[in-house]
Amino acid sequence: MHKRPLPAFDKHSDQKTEFFMAASHQLKSPVAIVQWCLQSVLEDSALDPANRKMLSRALAQSNAMSSLLSDMLNVFRLMHGSETALVPVDVNHVLDQVVELYKPVAERQHVRLMVGPIETLPHVLADDAYLKQAIINLVDNAIKYSNEKGKVQIEAAYAKGRISISVADSGIGIADVDQGRLFKEFFRTEVAREKTHDGTGLGLTLVRHIAERFGGDITFTSELGKGTTFVLTLPAQK
Ligand SMILES: Nc1ncnc2c1ncn2[C@@H]1O[C@H](COP(=O)(O)OP(=O)(O)OP(=O)(O)O)[C@@H](O)[C@H]1O
Ligand SMILES: [Mg+2]
Numbered sequence: 001m002h003k004r005p006l007p008a009f010d011k012h013s014d015q016k017t018e019f020f021m022a023a024s025h026q027l028k029s030p031v032a033i034v035q036w037c038l039q040s041v042l043e044d045s046a047l048d049p050a051n052r053k054m055l056s057r058a059l060a061q062s063n064a065m066s067s068l069l070s071d072m073l074n075v076f077r078l079m080h081g082s083e084t085a086l087v088p089v090d091v092n093h094v095l096d097q098v099v100e101l102y103k104p105v106a107e108r109q110h111v112r113l114m115v116g117p118i119e120t121l122p123h124v125l126a127d128d129a130y131l132k133q134a135i136i137n138l139v140d141n142a143i144k145y146s147n148e149k150g151k152v153q154i155e156a157a158y159a160k161g162r163i164s165i166s167v168a169d170s171g172i173g174i175a176d177v178d179q180g181r182l183f184k185e186f187f188r189t190e191v192a193r194e195k196t197h198d199g200t201g202l203g204l205t206l207v208r209h210i211a212e213r214f215g216g217d218i219t220f221t222s223e224l225g226k227g228t229t230f231v232l233t234l235p236a237q238k
Contacts, residue, residue, distance in 0.1 A: 021076040024069050031069060035062045064198075071202040074133070075185070078209035086214070088123035088237050089131055091163060095156060098135045102143065111146045113139075118156045121163045122236040126214040131234075134210040134218075137203040138167040138230050144199070145192060145228070146171035162216075163236055168229035174222040182220070183208045191224070207232070 038059040042052065099115055106113035124131070142152040146169050153168045174182065178189045186201040204218075207230075211218045216234035 142169035170227040
């Protein structure tokens with residue numbers, strides 16, 4: 001089971017964070033304009049197939065850049081510590097939303113998405129967009145790093161004032177030597193990079209910051225070639 005404290009922030013790194021946050025924010029608008037222009041040109045049915053292919057690639061890359069910028073901004077926001085308003089969040093509802101969102105993704109990848117047992121959970125004090133993002137990142141990974149005909153199982157339970165959400169897969173797994181670096185920004189295992197280019201290595205960094213922001217934590221167990229289970233734990237609202 002892996003859990004390490006997040007690095008402490010010093011003044012110098014806070015200044016760097018502010019700089020990167022401003023830079024990422026400034027980049028969002030031009031990237032959105034590039035996406036919009038490419039989408040508009042691609043709507044032209046008379047487009048030559050070779051050009052269509054090139055423009056589609058450009059659009060896919062600009063979509064990836066846009067989601068990278070959003071992830072970076074979210075990491076910076078969470079690191080920078082500006083307070084998030086905490087409200088009671090219905091975790092069962094968030095789980096339902098994520099499952100609905102990912103059913104078609106799992107189907108496309110020929111992965112069985114199994115849900116349950118899921119207990120009726122007490123609310124948690126959190127921000128529902130961030131909480132949803134954390135669960136999405138875990139389910140997204142579980143499906144992405146599964147093999148064809150693999151199985152992903154989502155469960156949720158409540159005990160001793162804490163709720164735990166587990167996402168288990170029978171996928172590629174994580175080698176022991178990589179396990180200590182998993183939550184580090186931009187880290188991706190070699191096996192994952194061989195499997196897909198789709199990923200920046202920020203998803204788990206975000207999950208960790210989100211969990212800690214709401215007083216919870218994230219742990220995992222994994223065996224290379226066998227599968228991985230992540231468990232997100234959060235305190236229930238008193
Ligand atoms: N369920 C999993 N099974 C195997 N490896 C995993 C799993 N989840 C995460 N990993 C490993 O941890 C790395 C970091 O995960 P993370 O979600 O941060 O990044 P990513 O999926 O590569 O990209 P993205 O930022 O788009 O989520 C992955 O690249 C992969 O090597
Ligand atoms: Mg990911």
